[in-house]
Amino acid sequence: MRKPAVRVRLSFIRPMEPELVEQPPKGGEWGHEVKFDGYRTQVIKDADGIRFFTKNGFDWTAKYRPLASEAGSIEAETFIIEGETIVTNEAGLSNFHALRSAITRRPQDLYLVAFDLLHLNSHDLRDMPLKDRREILRELIPAGGHIQFSEALPGTGDAVYHLACEAGLEGVVSKRLDSLYRSGSTMNWRKVKCxxxxxxxxxxxxxxxxxxxxxxxxxxxxxxxxxxxxxxxxxxxxxxxxxxxxxxxxxxxxxxxxxxxxxxxxxxxxxxxxxxxxxxxxxxxxxxxxxx
Missing domain, CATH: 2.40.50.140 (Nucleic acid-binding proteins)
Structure with a gap:
């Protein structure tokens, strides 16, 4: 006789947070991503469906309804994805000051930029190096939608930071490629603001x-x-x-x-x-x- 499927209920995980520093780190063991100007977001899919959480663990699924609908089409039984919810301006840059009105008046304009994967198909990935977690995440996110993968920026920390600032971006987040996921503030992730x-x-x-x-x-x-x-x-x-x-x-x-x-x-x-x-x-x- 076939065993009934186990209903998995996943819980919100307190985020890993980068320390604010004045200069990006040097060395090839670091990856560098755009610092998007938005709301930190955790997306959970489990037996109860899709849920979107704020940085502090508040359920904002209803506010992010179009994104939640799109997240449901990601091909996995269960996952916990971390990202940043943003809205963009005419230049394509994230615009924090327009974000609140977009959430209430035009949620269809919201984007989720996904940068980490903490759980997939009953496997806790937090003890896996960041580089490997992100490789799996990249394959998981379909192209062309409002949920997008946060691509790493090529080049050294200094060069990436200079180009990001010249382009009018908010800043850069640098992460050790071998870092494991640990909730709370850490120097394994560092943010530099432009x-x-x-x-x-x-x-x-x-x-x-x-x-x-x-x-x-x-x-x-x-x-x-x-x-x-x-x-x-x-x-x-x-x-x-x-x-x-x-x-x-x-x-x-x-x-x-x-x-x-x-x-x-x-x-x-x-x-x-x-x-x-x-x-x-x-x-x-x-x-x-x-x-x-």
Whole structure:
């Protein structure tokens, strides 16, 4: 008599997390991947179907319904896949600030970039080297869908990091190719960010016909350059209303030749910019507030 199939119920595994460092590691024992700007996600398939979990173990399957439907077509009885849920902008780059609205309003635009495989067909793979886990994962993910494999970037850590930053990517995650999967923070995985965010004073604005609007920033009295304003219409108008109330200041020392509206003190912006530069580069305004 044939034995009934065993119903396997898999549990969420606390993620392995890279340490933030200033420089990518050197040596051929490391693999380097794009650091996507999204939500860490764990996908489980077992006898109860497909479930999507956040980094902290909350079940977000309902929020990721189109991705969950696609995950169901992956040819395996059971699996635990790790990845990053993202939405992309016009340039094809992951856009964290658009992600929340995409989840609620257009989940069909979401992508899952899969980078690790912890379990497959009743086998726990966490004691297998990362390189081998990823080779199996690559074969598992069908091409052309919204669930995609996170390809390794060719080259040394320094070269990969430089090219990633020049391309406007969030950063790089470097992982030891022989690393086993262990929950929690680890130096066997390291992340290096290309961009940072900081609050600075908005001291002026540039609004020229046919050109993107820009705010001019200063940090502790030092002029830092401009940041693009990419807000939607309502938030952009709110910014211009604040600007109007502070317009009329004289040009700061050394900036008289700049064609700009100069502002009185008190308007602060949170700006995202490429790190390691003396002035703002690839900068965009993310938020603003009045001081006080």
């Amino acid at each position: 961009f940072v965010e900081a609050e600075m004073d908005i001291i002026g604005v540039k609004r020229e016909t046919g050109k993107p609007a820009m705010v001019l920033m200063a940090d502790k009295g030092h002029y830092m350059g401009g940041a693009f304003v990419t807000f939607k219409a309502d938030k952009r108008q709110a910014l211009w209303d604040r600007v109007q109330g502070k317009a009329g200041a004289p040009p700061p020392k050394g900036l008289a030749k700049e064609k700009a509206e100069w502002l009185k003190p008190g308007l602060v912006g949170r700006v995202k910019f490429l790190k390691g530069e003396e002035k703002l580069r690839h900068a965009s305004l993310k938020d603003f507030r009045e001081e006080g």
